[in-house]
Amino acid sequence: MRLAKRHENLRPSGMVRMFQAIERMEGVLNLSIGEPDFDTEPDIVEAAAKAARDGFTHYPPLQGFYDVREAVCRYWERHHGLKSKPEEVYMAVGAMQVPHLAFGALLDPGDEVLLVEPCFPPYFSQVEGNGGIPVAVPTREESGFAPTVEDLRRAVTPRTRGLLLNSPCNPSGRVVPRAQLEEIAAFVQEHDLFVLSDEIYESLVFSGEHVCLATLPGMRERTLTMGGLSKSHCMTGWRLGYAIGPEEVMRTMTLISAVQTYGLNTLGQKAALYALDTQDAKLLERRAVFADRMAAVAERLNSMKGIRCHRAEGAFYLFPNISGTGLSSEDFSWRLLESAKVATIPGSAFGRSGEGYVRIACTQSRDTLMRAMDALEGFVKAL
Structure with missing residues (x-):
């Protein structure tokens, strides 16, 4: 069946390619998806x-x-x-x-x-x-x-x-x-x-x-x-x-x-x-949980060689600068996934201004986030 010409060059974005790769792997610490880990009340x-x-x-x-x-x-x-x-x-x-x-x-x-x-x-x-x-x-x-x-x-x-x-x-x-x-x-x-x-x-x-x-x-x-x-x-x-x-x-x-x-x-x-x-009270409760996670992850990232991370003011994402590692955004995210089973999104997926960064979604439990930071720290040390 012939595709419409306007879709002949349609390709998955950097974000979608990461999601597709994660689906084929087991045991991934997934920091790539912007979905709260809380169930609906x-x-x-x-x-x-x-x-x-x-x-x-x-x-x-x-x-x-x-x-x-x-x-x-x-x-x-x-x-x-x-x-x-x-x-x-x-x-x-x-x-x-x-x-x-x-x-x-x-x-x-x-x-x-x-x-x-x-x-x-x-x-x-x-x-x-x-x-x-x-x-x-x-x-x-x-x-x-x-x-x-x-x-x-x-x-x-x-x-x-x-x-x-x-x-x-x-x-x-x-x-x-x-x-x-x-x-x-x-x-x-x-x-x-x-x-x-x-x-x-x-x-x-x-x-x-x-x-x-x-x-x-x-x-x-x-x-x-x-x-x-x-x-x-x-x-x-x-x-x-x-x-x-x-x-x-x-x-x-x-x-x-x-x-x-x-x-x-x-x-x-x-x-x-x-x-x-x-649900206004619940919104405040969850916001406090996300704030705690974000602060903890930012502190860990800032202790790693070649990485610096500003604390986020909103949403539930951190956008650390990884250029000090010598890797591009794509190389960093894909090598991190393959060698340490930690999933992030390369910053270049969000446009040219994102090159040199990766997106980390703090949408997992604090324990999972800290285990991911342990794995990420080991990855960075081994570079």
Whole structure:
């Protein structure tokens, strides 16, 4: 069977290749995947089961149940001061669906989107898949991998239509401070851009504060806030995401999705309704656990020759600089996997700005993380 020409050169990303290799191995200490090791809380599971018993087993509204969208609005106003209405919310099949639908709704062929590197690899394909042109905006460790307005000015052109910004950031763990976001907001308004603000890690901030970009002056009408329950509520397998943004964009995204997924699963939505309203204390408990793990792993990394690691401000990733070992990101990650059975993601998988780094997900127990650090330390000593 002949593949479509547009997919003839399709290859797995550096992240996907690592995941595929791990599947074929046993006994791997897996620090590669951004999935919390906590199971979904039993009372959330029961909320879904009760919904099934109560007959919520039919097609859902395409944009999502109204009461679920109301819960999203309550959560964001309570936590981040973002005031919105249910008509400005779209319930997505995982947060991953949001950029695809948003770019489909907002991009014309040839429109450019600025992507701040290092960044989540699928962003590039999602822009290209909707006729756009992804433009990498390099950042540097000395600026905390946060984009400056100067970085953005070097990348913007008359064809630039939008900006994708991720804070807290995967992979760097950077939380962009308010003053810097205000400068970025002014730049965005100056160039009449839209922003897709990926705030999926909003509940995991260890230092500083999470500032919702849409709450800044002049940004509400040009920002799509991207969120979900995978990281905050440990519901990765439920595929529960959402977008908050201008009502007309939500309507268009809904129409595009009607010929793709035809709505988000009913029972998951009812679980989300319960979770968004009841789990704030659990979010704080898990955040403290992740903060402890991150600090412990960063301390171990900084004791190893050739490695330096800044403490992350948010998310649950560390992004140590491994250039002092003399290895490239790819060589370091693959040799570490093969010789010590510790899985990480090479920083180059997140764009050119990630070369010289690896991503470590602190999503395992403290004991597992320390065993992985023992193995990593032995690997580095043997180089």
